[in-house]
Amino acid sequence: MYKIEEPIYFTFFTVIPIIIVVYLLVFWWKKRTQKKFASPELLAKLAPNTSTFKSVLKLVFFLLGLSFLILSLVNPKMGTKLKTVKREGVDIVFALDVSRSMLAEDIAPNRLEKSKQIISKIIDKLGSDRVGIIIYAGNAYPLLPITTDHAAGNMFLQNANPDMVSSQGTAINEALNLARTYYNNDEQTNRFLVIISDGEDHQEDTKQIAQNIANEGVKVYTIGVGTEKGGPIPIKLNGSLIGYKKDRNGETVITQRKTSILQDIAEIGNGIYIDGNKTEVPVEAIAKIIGNAQKSEFETKQFSDYQDQFQWPLAIGLLFLVLDIFLFDRKTKWLKKIDLFNEEANN
Template structure:
């Protein structure tokens, strides 16, 4: 690290080009004056000690001296300094729903894959903000603590699948509770929790936890992935759809976006609801 305390003294360096111009002018004037009294071949006999080297050496010495004098006056300092900097950014935790209903393909390629694409796009637009990842279905599990390592975040994000959590459901309440442990109490950064889900909350306690989180300064934003019309849940083997999920009565399950739940959570969480319908 370099520090210049008195940069105004750099103006003294302008003396050097002035001296060079003055030297050229005086040398030319002296040469013209000498030629008035003798021919060029006679000057070496009349002035045997005449030399161009000495005046040039004197000019260079004076210029270097001025340069070092200026460096001394500006007080150049070099070294390192340890300084504590308080970061004021945003700590964002993404809670991604990985329940079986997220396999529905009413949004191509699927709700889960579209959610991963969306979070990746958001991460790509971040600069110095910190991010964390949570996956949840019937329970919530931490995937990545708060970090600025965006590459690791995207790697963990792409590895999320519906087999990470054995118990099925949509434990939004538990995801909110887990997210609260991600944030540091002494941080000055804004706290944001982004919940990405189809909104099928089977616990019913999400609103209470969202309200408590908002009281702790956490803003909750919900993103609804899916359509109101809904879609079936494919069961694949080796990438090929073999059948569709059925209920206990043998009827094909149709899963739909429950935007009302997500909207209520966002409302008490001082955030907003964003619906993701696009199939692009």
């Protein structure tokens, strides 16, 4: 397991493209200046040992050396031991609706991105609580198993999109059933499920399944995103809008938030419904609920005894810089003697 001690030094990598641009400009200026004094044929006779390849190779070695020196400044560290630690917290699973209707832009930037912002900000406010993420549309899939690694939660969350689910629709039932398998600690007394959706296309037996999960001690909270007025579902290609989803009659589909079903699920699940159109409202509400909940002790494994690894990129970086110093931008004599293409005979 690796971690970065000084990530601020990654900004030094911005120097590399600047060096490349400067090198290309100087190379262009030299070629242009040389053409003013002599033809390419005459220059080849006056400076027969000049090698453009060696010049480029020197630049590559220099940039590689510089890159590894920057990595040494960042100082990656590696965990050498895996130890078991005890923590106190609750288990909270997020079920994120990634159906096509969540792409509607009746709230900015769209329903899905708003939902991801809400989940990310809630995770940032958690302590040692364990989190898990489920995505669902026509089917439900585990995006992140329940874990204490909040950074991983935020990372996986950013990649959530409708293309990750093979069939479309809004299978809240499958999300509820999948969530039941996430709570793997029988001693955990506080279990929370947070469903974020626009509430469209629910199924008939949703209430019964919500009742079943509530009977197992899971408190179900729902967050609704979107407006009752609704909006069209954009169709984009490479980020550009090419149209809107239409029904069989050729009419533009207008997707609306269905608040009532989300309210019913929350009521049956011993939780509450929260309007998610203003990010800070559900974030503060859920954070307060989790903060006031009784914490249970659980065991988790984590890496310890992190050791510095800066010496390896430092050594590689110095090696490339030494190679750059001793590599001359002239053609190698023994390579010149090898007439691979029989050029001398042709002449």
